[in-house]
Structure formats: structure tokens, C-alpha cells
Amino acid sequence: MARHAVARPFRASVAREWTRLRADPWDLAMLTAIPLALYLLTWWILSAGVARDLPLVVYDLDHSAMSRSLVRMLDQSPGLKVVLAASGESEAMRLIRERGAYGVVSIPAGLQADVSLGRAVKLQWAYNAQFPSYTGSMTRDVRTVVATLSAGIELQGRAKRGMALQQARAQFEPIRTRTATLFNDSGSYEMALALPVVFSLLHIFVTLGAVTAVGRELRAGSVPAWLAAADGKLAPAILGKLAIAFAAFVLQAMLVAILFGAVRGWPVMGSAVAIIAGTLLLITAYLAMGLFFVAFAPSLRTALSVCAFVTAPAFAFTGQGFPSMSMPFAARLWAEALPLSHFTHLLNNTWLAGAPLRYSMGQLGVLLLFTLGFGALGYLRLARRVQQPESWGQT
Template sequence: MPESATGIRATTRRECARITSNRLYPLLMIVLPLTSFGILWAIFHQQVPRNLPVAVCDLDASKLSRQVMRMIHATPTMDVLFHVSDPEKGRKLLLEGKAYAFVLLPRSLERDAKRGKAPEIIGYYNAQWLLAGSLITRDLTAVVGTASAALDLRARRLRGEMYAAAKAHVEPIRVETHALFNPQFNYLYFLLTTLLPTMLQIFVLVLAVHSIGLELKEGTARAWLETAGNSVWRALAGKLLPYTGNFLILAMFILSFLFRYLGVPARGNLLLLGVGTVLFVLAYQAMGILLVSVTANLRLATSLTAFYAGAAFAFTGVTFPSMAMPEIGKAWGELLPLTYYLRLIIQQGIQGAPCSTSLEALGALLAFALLPPLVSHKRMARLLRHDRYWGKR
């Protein structure tokens, strides 16, 4: 067997012994990742928020106002849980967080509508709850538009217009929209698909930093290097190999769970996505090597890990468009392997984009996997050979 393979194998055996002797490692490698995946799935398994409680104040008490109330209650998004007689009570429910919206049906609603005075149905909602507010606004607008169109259509029919002509007059110009990749507005597709890899990158980076930094903290770096035949490359490869295998299994589990069990569309090249997944794990391990080599301090490297990975999702462009970010936000997003991996999942999973579209993301992940170890190699060699870097907490 070649010397390089022997060194990697010996280092891997040594690392496996360290893993089995410390309860923290199984916790970070298996228990906490699976627990976080389960919590996220439990949050989003309903796919679309439904039956959000709203309050309604009906000051008209007419046939039309009761019909509007029934239409609001019939929407999948809203549940008329509170009927109030005073607008102030409705606003109080909204401020207390007991209702996501408050709808006010004004006096003389039906009379003014029949006279063509265009009465206003007023809706209050908390825009701070962006998701709930947008869903309620969409459905409330649809309800009022449907009710208004029905009144107009009925009035035209009573004036003697034919049904087809009356319908055309009610809606003379139509908008035809096509939602291409998530027509159900399924938040499981939108958020769970991206949040699971986001959680995974945290554990990959934390364990890479901890496993390497602990050797410096405990002063065992020389023994680690000697086990690898005094080769920094073999030492790093052998140490990280058990974690690489573990997290690749978890990553493939995530993809299988999303595409097979949950039915997230897999329209693109899954082989390309598999290659990207391998590079994604290696990229974050490479960043862990870089953080430890720069700081030579486990505590500081762990703090930088939290800073680098903790808020990463906000800069990936999934929830807030990258093109709308300031330049510093765009730049920070481009320094995150997660940005490119999520782009790859969306392109090759949900969108089914051509393989050429994803080559940029794949190339970026490859660069993240290769460049940090190359840049930090000399520095890491000094850290492992000189005891003045050891013992720092």
C-alpha cells in the first residue's frame, strides 16, 4: 500500500477513535442535524399557511356583508375567528397578536354598492408578518374583487345585457399569469428545500473547525501529524474523512427526503446535483481549515464560524433578491458556498435548467473546496509543527 494511503488510513482510524470517545461528536454529527431537520419539516409540512385567524366587524349587517364574510371564511388562508361589534376591539385583537388581520365592513355597504358609489371594505394587517400579510392581502383582494364583479354582473343582467356581453364588460381586460416552478405557492418547496442545506452547512463547518482546533488546544498536533507520516495533506485528509462521509450521507438523505418523500420536483440533472453536493461538503470543510489556520485558536475560530455560517441564509438571495442588495451584501453572499449550492438545487431540482446554467455554481463550489486549503497549507504546517501555537483556548 502506498505511504500516502497508509498515512490517511492511520489518521482516519485515530480520528474514529477520538469520535467514539467523545459524546459531543455523535451529537454534532447525527443527533442535532437530524433533530433540526425534523423541526424544520414539522414547521413546513402543511406546505401552505392555512386558517389564519382574522377579526371581522360587520357594521352593515346586510345580505351582502354576510356574503362577504362567508367568502372570507371560505378562503383557505383566513378563518373568521372573531366577530366584533366595535372597530376598536378588532384593532386591539390585531395589536395583541390574536388576529392576523381585521376587516371592517362599513355601514350602508350594500346600499352604496347598489347605487354605484363604490364603498370601501377596509382591511388592516400587520405587514411585519410578511408571509401572513401577503397571503391575507391576496385572498382578501380576491374576495372583494369577486363580490364586486358579481354585483356588477347582476346589475348588467337586470338591465337586459346578455350574459356573455355583461361578463365581458365586467372584465374588459384580463391578465393571464403563469407560475412556472411553484404554482401551488408551496412554502415547503420554497423554504424547506433551502433551509435543510443551510442547517447542514453549520454542522459541517463547526465539526471541521472543532476537530482541527482541538488538536491545537490539547497539544496533540504533533502526534496527529506523525500519524499521517508528517504530511499536512494526509493529516487533514485522514482527519476530515469520517466527517466527510457522515455529512455526505446526511446530504444525500436530505435530497432523497425532498425529492422522493416530499415530492419536491426533480426536473434537472441529479448527477450534477450529486457532484455539487460533494463539493458543498468539501467547501465548508475547506473553510474550516482556513479559519483554524488564520486564528490558531479554537475559541476564536468557533466564534468566526458562528459569524460566517449563522446568518448565511440571509445573503443567499433566496428570501431577499441578491440584485436588490447593496454591493456589500452581494459581495458577502458571493463568499458563501451556500449561495451557490442553493442556486444549484433550485436550478437542477425545481427549475430543470440546462446543465450549462449551473456550471458557474459548480465552478464556484470547486474553487471553495480547493483554494482555502492551498492558501492555508504553509500556515497549517507551522501550526502543527511548533508548540508555541498549542494550548490556546
């Protein structure tokens, strides 16, 4: 009997919310088509995975066989594309300022002659540091090409002096570094950036869905009808109001997991239970946060503004683009106050790094606390507001 007393108001609240959504295509689209379109757009933008053919300029003052060989090697490097052999520094800088290229390799006059005489030669690599995501990989590729050319010249010189090739290699590089890439061996942006960005978009829509669903009842002054549908019980009314949004975003998270895990070939290497539980708690945490915002804000407009202020820049504090440990203390504190930061940590540790469930218990616990804390505060405040008609009707 007690279960029926709770279930019937809940179902009635769900039915009322579904009727409202069907009558409002825009709100329904904010729970369905619009988020899905943005997820796919984000994935499509980063689906190439690795940056290719980033443009650079070559300023060749030597015009020798060696300099032409260097230019060919630069152009053949997968991450680089020589777009111009500049005739002067002004022409090279013009292209840099026009963003037609992001760096310039300057080859000094007398390169081949100096190398033939055994003299050290320095090539200048100047790049536009305004775009570190571009020029970081370009710098690595330029250094690799120059080091390869330099090593080939040195080995050829030692071979001409009668040294065996194997011996020449051992003497030329007596200590070597063996690089081992962990977890994302291709260096793909698709997994490192696209997946966290998609979940960042999801958390924005989750919070917006909760704010809109409850806020429209307060703005329209339809609180009595809303509560009446749930037999006057606020808890089933709230849960029923948010149930459709919860189901919609859980389904979207499942589709994201299928896209990245099955279709794109990035399976969950760690605990699937941690990923599932973390995703569910991320959604409930931001539904509770949305409830908190709309319960304490004087109007729906204010609640939406607070929602945008908190969720829109949240990805910048997760440490995906800039290390959070290098941020100022206040920024790190704000990052810890955001459920998305804890979920992103769980996502990084579990999806590709292969961490077992016990490594994620801390993040799961924090996400649960966010859900319970914001949910309880939002409920208590809303319980007072539904008894204060003078606080309704605010735009």
C-alpha cells in the same frame, strides 16, 4: 508503492479520528444525530407547504345580507379565518396587538344600500405589516374575495337589465390576465424555503465539524501524535481527519434528497449531476473553510466564534427571504463571498426549475475555487503551526 505510501497514512488518520469520536459522544452526535434532528424539525415546521386559516377580524357596520355574505366568503377562503366580528375599532386593534389576528376588514355602514343604488363602495383592509409573510398572502386572498363578490354583483345587475350572461362577462372584463405559475405551482413553502434552510443548516455543521476536528488537536497539544499516526505527513493527516465528517454529511445530503425528492414528491427536474456535484463541492468548500478558520485563529474558541459569525447568518444573504439584488452593495459582495449563496442559486435553478448542467457550471466552478483556495491557505498555515508548539494549547 507511492499509492500505498499515501493510502496507509490516510487510513491510519481516519482510524485515529474514529477512535476519538467514539470516545466523545458529543462530537459524534454533532456529526450525526443533532444535524438529522434539526433537518427533520425544519421540514416538519414547513411541511404544511401553504399557509392556511390565517386569522383576521371583521368590523361590520352594515349588518346587511350582503355584508354577512362577504364575511362568510372571507371565512371560507382557505387562507383566511375570521376569528372575531368586532364591535368597535378598539376591540379589533386589541386583537391585532395581541397577535390574535393579523388584519382587519372594515365594512362601512350602508354597504348594501349604496351598492343597490349603483354607488362605489370602499372596504378598508388594514393589516400588520410587521409580518409580511403572513399579510402578503392574506392581502391577496382578501382582494380575491372582494373582487369575486363585486364581479358577482355587477354581473347580476347587468343580467337584470336584460344582458346575456356571456355578454355581460365580456363587457365587464374585456381584458383578462391569464396567470401561469412556473416551477412551484402550489406556492409551497416546503420546497421554496425548507430545502434551502436544511442545506443552510448542513453547511453550519460541516464547517463546525472541520473546526472542531482539527482544533481539538491543537488545543490538546496532541499534534505530534496526530502526525505520527500519518507517518508525519500533514496532507494525509488532514484528509483522514476530515474524511469521517465528509462521509457523514454526504450521507445526510443523500437522505435529504430522498426525503424531498422521493418521499415528499419533489423530484429533481434538472440535472441530477449538477445537484450531486454541487452538494459534494458545498461540503468540501465548507470543510476547507473550517480548516482555514482553525489554522489562522489563535485558539479553538476564536475559530468557533468566527465559524458562527460567518455561517449562522449566511442564509439571510442567499436571496431566499429578501431579494439579494435589492441589498446594499456591501451585502451583495458578502453574499458572493459565501459558498452557500452560489449553491442556493444552483439549487433553485436545477431542482424545480429544470436547468440543464451547463447552467450550473459557473456555480460549480466557484464552489471548486472555494474548496481549493481555502484548502490551500489552510494547509499552508497549518503546516507552519504544527512546527510551532507555542501556538498550541490555546482554548
